[in-house]
Amino acid sequence: MEFELRSLLVFRHLAGCGSFSETAKHWGISQPAVSLTISKLESAIGLVLFERSPTGAKLTADGHAFMPRADEVCQCYAGLIDGLRTWNRRETKEVLLACDGTSIGRTLIADLAAGRVPNLSTKVVTCDLQDRWGAALETNRFDLALSGRFLRAGLDSNIQEAVLLRERGITVAWNPTFHSFDTHQFSFPEILKSTVLLPSVKVVAGFYEFFLRWCHEAYGTQPAHTMAFDTEEAAASACKAGLGVMLAPGDLIPRLGDEARHYESVRTFEFLLPQAFTYGIYCRAEEASKDVLATAAAISSHLARRGLLAR
CATH class of the missing domain: 3.40.190.10 (Periplasmic binding protein-like II)
Structure with missing residues (x-):
């Protein structure tokens, strides 16, 4: 019985997401290559691990039984690699x-x-x-x-x-050349009619998901369109160009430095979200x-x- 260690890693990912295309994207290979890898693994161990369908794949009973062993090997391998990386950095x-x-x-x-x-x-x-x-x-x-x-x-x-x-509430910022919100009688639902520019998890964990849930639960709606950015600079550039309204947790304006002059902004939900950021x-x-x-x-x-x- 011979198979490559990578086939176990591919197996574990496919079992977790149930999608051949997502697994292919994660590992940087083609979708047929994922199917071939799984087929070779099944042939090597003599078990059918997945039930295939047009919507994806789900584990068979044998697949569920095989998962703990595969997971154990993958974790040991990951631990070895991570340990070597750490040891090298310490040295x-x-x-x-x-x-x-x-x-x-x-x-x-x-x-x-x-x-x-x-x-x-x-x-x-x-x-x-x-x-x-x-x-x-x-x-x-x-x-x-x-x-x-x-x-x-x-x-x-x-x-x-x-x-x-730690900072309170949320900052809403926009370029007044393209948007005309009233800073004195600001209505948060009004911005949901525009494209909303949001920080991704690479900027702040949890904010994107919170915003969408807040819109649904508090206003019974979702923004017309959202765009996520991996840096505050990229979001600010899009806002400056009039592509949408920028939202960020805490006090965004000081973080923008000299660029802040291009925007109007309001701080909101400070009472409801004390030290949320x-x-x-x-x-x-x-x-x-x-x-x-x-x-x-x-x-x-x-x-x-x-x-x-x-x-």
Whole structure:
């Protein structure tokens, strides 16, 4: 009995999503290649693992029975790879930092590249924040995450958080050349007739989902159209060009810096959502590396000195 380890990874993903096309996209291969991989795995182990249909695939009884073994192997493999990655970073005194798409995160990346962050005893390597950054942090994909979260999104017992900033409510901003909302008698449902520009999970966890649920439960409707952006700069550029109305948690305008002059804005729901937006730096709950913890402290101090956390 011989099969490639990757076939187990493909099997596990297909079992989770039930979609050949989504699995193909995730692994960067064609849909026929996914089907062939599963067929070869089934032939090797002598079991039919999936019931195929035009709408996708679901596990057979044998597939359910096989899943725990496959999952165990995949987890061991992932643990080995992640462990080697972590060991290599420790040996080279590197700390891998995932930064979000806020202006704070973008500024920190620039400061690190220019050597403007003092008191660092390690080499900090930056990368973009992933959609499921909590899981990626837990499995050692990176050592630290700098991110915003809305309400309780992103919180996990396996992750510890150092809060850098908390803010109230939501900011609504627009270019007055293209929109004429009244800042003194602002009506939130009015913006739902426009395209709404929202931060993705790579900017702030939980906000996009909260906004859509809020619209449904509070107003019984959804916005005419939404666009998600992976950086606040990209959302601000789209808003400046008149493509829609920008929403963001907390006090967005100071984060826009000089660009703020192009927009009118209102702060709303401050009473209903006190301290709903939290900005922090995250690491694993059981993190024992002095290099990682010292790097987190140095970054926090630098952001405070730069005035990026003062509101």
